[in-house]
């Protein structure tokens with residue numbers, strides 16, 4: 625099995641030298657085990673935090689060991705009646721072309737006609753669920769709300785814009801890092817207005833688009849985006865703090881919003897969340913997302929890098945904004 629392992633803890637931006645590609649001999653299967661040929665492997669922003677040796681909501685990656693994370697593949701060998709050869713399985717064993725182990729760590733999923741199994745790593749998986757939980761369970765989105773979503777052209781952001789509209793938002797504004805992405809937000813992902821945060825200060829641009837203010841802010845970025853949102857939030861506004869990617873590779877302390885007093889004066893609620901505490905929402909989410917996808921009410925896109933040996937490159941591209949929708953590695 626070809627596997628990508630973390631060998632150094634990066635400071636600032638990770639580099640190829642922080643990883644190695646290893647060839648690992650796999651033993652014969654024991655009882656109730658499976659061997660899985662991975663088809664798609666996920667790269668996600670949260671992985672940057674796990675590369676650091678700090679205590680967080682999930683423990684750091686171990687040095688010298690294979691990077692773990694979401695993956696989907698097909699059972700090619702099995703000693704488990706529950707996981708026959710050919711089953712599609714989702715698991716968390718990450719950056720390797722072949723995964724093997726106890727059947728219990730591989731979740732069998734249904735193959736949906738016309739939908740790539742890669743969707744289980746994106747719109748039908750954790751990123752879709754993240755968008756739904758943030759809007760509905762954290763920010764308590766209600767019909768008529770005006771919504772702002774940062775990181776809008778990524779996996780979570782493209783889902784969030786569409787879910788907000790389907791849940792009755794009156795206006796959905798998004799931000800992203802290029803003119804092409806901004807065009808996709810309004811033409812394809814149901815945003816009413818969008819701006820390129822690299823072109824002018826976020827605060828100015830958001831003020832220009834927010835009309836009489838926003839009720840809900842879905843934050844993927846932190847920093848200047850959170851500050852801009854606090855500036856235009858209406859009384860009683862709610863923010864779901866999902867991510868703060870603008871600071872994930874920072875080597876110095878990053879300045880915080882200068883307008884925190886608005887939280888007091890406008891009675892705002894800012895609530896952070898991590899998905900691990902909301903997996904119980906999955907059935908509710910799936911019951912809505914399945915029909916939305918089938919009817920075409922929700923579209924989803926993927927940016928795919930070929931070859932497990934290019935996983936680090938895919939991760940770095942993701943952190944630099946080289947993706948639209950979900951960033952994935954396709955195992956050759």
Ligand code: NDP
Nearest residue numbers: 669778779780800801844866867868869870897898899945
């Ligand atoms: P994305 O597909 O959104 O990819 C990351 C994107 O971040 C890039 O495409 C890039 O787009 C943008 N970005 C990078 N640097 C900056 C910056 N300095 N300022 C603004 N945007 C930047 O990833 P995901 O959809 O998987 O994740 C989105 C966010 O959600 C992340 O913050 C992630 O950590 C968080 N998350 C949180 C979860 C939770 O449980 N709380 C679960 C899953 C994700 P651009 O070209 O627009 O810059």
